[in-house]
Amino acid sequence: MTKQRKTAITPTRAEDYPQWYQQVIKFADLAENSEVRGCMVIKPWGYAIWENIQANMDELFKESGHVNAYFPLFIPKSYFEKEAEHVEGFAKECAVVTHSRLEEDGKGGLKPAGELSEELIVRPTSETIIGASFSRWVNSYRDLPLLINQWCNVVRWELRTRMFLRTTEFLWQEGHTVHETREEAQTETFRMLDIYARFAEEYLAIPVIKGEKTEAEKFPGALNTYCIEAMMQDRKALQSGTSHFLGQNFARASNIKFQSREGREELAWTTSWGVSTRLIGAVIMAHGDDDGLILPPRIAPIQIVIIPIYRNEEDKKKIFDFIDRIKKDLYNTRYHDHRIRLEVDDRELGGGEKLWSWIKKGVPVRLEIGPRDVSNDSVFMGRRDREPQEKESVKLDLFLTGITALLDEIQQNIYNRALDSLQQNSVIIDDRDEFYRFFTPRHEENPEIHGGFSYSHWCGSSNCETKIKEDLKVTIRCIPLTAPEETGRCICCGGESAKRVIFAKNY
16 A cells, blocks of 8 residues: 655645645744634735735736725714615624723723714725715716725624634725716726636636626625635635626715716716735635645745755855855846745754745745755756655756746646636536535535535526525525526526526635
8 A cells, every 4th residue: 555645734625624724824824813803913924925916916906097095994884874785784794983092990991981973883895985085086077987996904893704714804905986887887897807807817826707696695785796706625615806886876875976078967887896815815725735835926925945955064155155146047037027036045944844834835936955956056846836745856057047937837737726626526407406415515514525616597586595505505606707598497496597607605
């Protein structure tokens, strides 16, 4: 029998996927739980990933004509009350500020004082407060379109939390735009959805499906919500970005009006769209293996780590002179218009310990350089898209001239692996019993990885949607934008259906 290799992360994905996820976060040094319930501390490695996501996505936003601004964290309660569906959708998640200061309570502690005349909501999303500004900024059709984005934090009082995926406070961007016509706002909604899909696939190496949310799953107050859905390695769906066509609902609530080309006063058309630090969770779950994190090169904080291996000062000098040559050659090498990110690890740790720390952090390329490599004018290379024991000696000049192609190859390999998983675990199901079997684990007490994406018919009834959710904890993730018209029978009630939707368990 072949002896199974010991993995760096225990339990493995197959043994306990949720616990594996937590252990990857721990050993990759991404984040830790805060003393505040439901909140997290994002550590430098995790925040560096977010900075790269933010910087690259911000470029895409600005290329498409959007500019950044910042709006208040606190929102008057009365602003929420202007849009009934919106306040109903967020009411249970709101953190509310009721007092302005603290004072001594006479018992050695502090108590709230200075009760506010109107409660303030800690920003769960900013449509209402941004709408107040837009109502002042927009006066004429000449002021349109107004294309604004902000990078900020939000608070949603979650009962069940998981780092990066669902926390009480998280980081995100939220775009808010105002348009002259319905058609322009709808075009913007789809344009941003396309940007999200492009970013997920080209930068995060995660294949996604673009679709529309059902009435039950859409953003409160929107006319239509569109999303990108990704499949994680446990075959659950992760909503990875949303783009909302708000129609005139929020313009009406916030009094965003403009003088039209014909001289009439008209209500504007608005959109909003956002992604969050949940994308880091997506990268972990879509790509990570039983040795830790695997980072796509385009968002990795460090793309190449060099680990010098020496026993004496003489060897050390030769090796670091050799490393200086590598650094000088790579300094001006551009990878997708950005300088290659490189680090030399000279910590006073054993070579094995250093090596495995970078494997668990997911760095795409590792170079181990010892006296023999210097003599051979070569580098000993490991790649994170391959098994840790798979290493090869590469002549230095070949490595330097081929580094950008190598990083692209790693990026593509990671994407292809995720795409294969998506395709292999997406099925067409028309039989109700088969549908229920597909989403039911064999071991109820300790469920194994099961299910996937089921393309099945749905009659459009919220009753059927609710029943499937109650029976199986399965939801309609989206109605794919590319789904063809196709006559069929609802997977739940057998009623007539004109199109397939994607059912899945989700985060």
